[in-house]
């Protein structure tokens with residue numbers, strides 16, 4: 001435990017222990033979840049890589065986003081260790097939110113698996129040691145929660161050739177998240193740990209301010225559109241749903257109290273998101289730029305060299321016309337009296353924010 005403020009001095013002296021553990025607290029989703037949890041009276045253990053150097057920035061972020069900094073306890077995070085590198089006891093932990101993960105494209109299989117599969121299993125096994133644990137909640141992804149993908153992945157934990165095929169077909173990020181989903185749920189059953197997997201679509205900025213800390217995926221297409229560098233629309237009929245980070249954080253925070261059963265999952269996405277072509281047309285109007293007239297089928301783009309298309313091949317599988325069963329998340333939202341924000345207004349605020357920081361180039 002690192003002593004970073006007066007409350008933590010007091011907490012250390014009184015041996016007060018945190019009740020909630022959030023890994024990945026420094027990521028986009030964690031930065032909205034942690035302030036919210038502290039506002040609701042939770043004392044949150046925030047393990048970070050290099051915590052000593054980063055605690056001050058994190059305290060300032062939490063204060064700036066309405067959180068209670070006196071309810072943060074910092075520690076180190078090392079997902080390659082069975083104890084995750086923690087020096088703080090997990091004796092008082094009731095809820096674990098495991099958000100740490102490598103969310104990026106172009107990784108090697110080993111890079112993706114070591115964090116997203118092996119690191120996640122370590123986090124679950126550590127959670128299982130907390131005597132007061134109520135629930136382990138992790139984040140999957142809306143594409144990886146597809147029952148067909150999960151069925152196909154069912155065999156990969158024991159069959160090396162099947163695993164190689166899955167990673168080749170989906171790319172390292174998505175395959176590692178599919179494998180993580182299957183492996184975590186199997187291990188949770190073995191350890192009798194209640195588990196929930198929340199599967200969000202593309203997470204966009206705060207519905208009120210548009211603010212985000214992440215600039216990959218859909219952001220890159222919007223950046224290219226803004227700069228007149230988007231050569232063509234790929235699969236304009238694709239449904240690439242979005243969800244605002246604040247709405248997602250509110251749903252996540254409600255999972256441990258309201259999850260119904262030992263193993264639950266939730267598809268969290270805004271069904272009112274316009275289809276890809278309409279979404280880009282809407283954004284283009286906001287930006288005052290033209291949408292490319294040329295449309296290309298995904299298959300053709302996948303077959304062309306990357307140098308020509310400038311499209312990350314791993315992102316093409318997101319350009320799908322599939323729809324998703326959001327009934328579980330909708331029921332949870334009703335229990336929490338949560339109303340989804342207006343999609344187009346949220347998109348506009350996010351786009352304005354992206355422009356104001358030059359798509360992540362300006363802080």
Ligand SMILES: NC(=O)c1ccc[n+]([C@@H]2O[C@H](COP(=O)([O-])OP(=O)(O)OC[C@H]3O[C@@H](n4cnc5c(N)ncnc54)[C@H](OP(=O)(O)O)[C@@H]3O)[C@@H](O)[C@H]2O)c1
Pocket residue numbers: 023024025026027028029030048049077078079099100101102103115119139140141142177199200201202203204213214
């Ligand atoms: N954002 C989305 O659109 C989206 C959609 C679906 C699913 N998800 C999933 O949601 C989870 C959280 O995503 P996010 O959007 O918050 O991602 P993010 O902004 O990229 O943050 C990733 C977090 O994981 C931590 N992390 C990464 N590798 C680590 C490692 N080897 N050891 C310890 N910590 C590590 C990062 O810590 P550092 O600050 O130290 O790097 C950071 O706190 C991920 O599992 C992601 O796959 C995200």
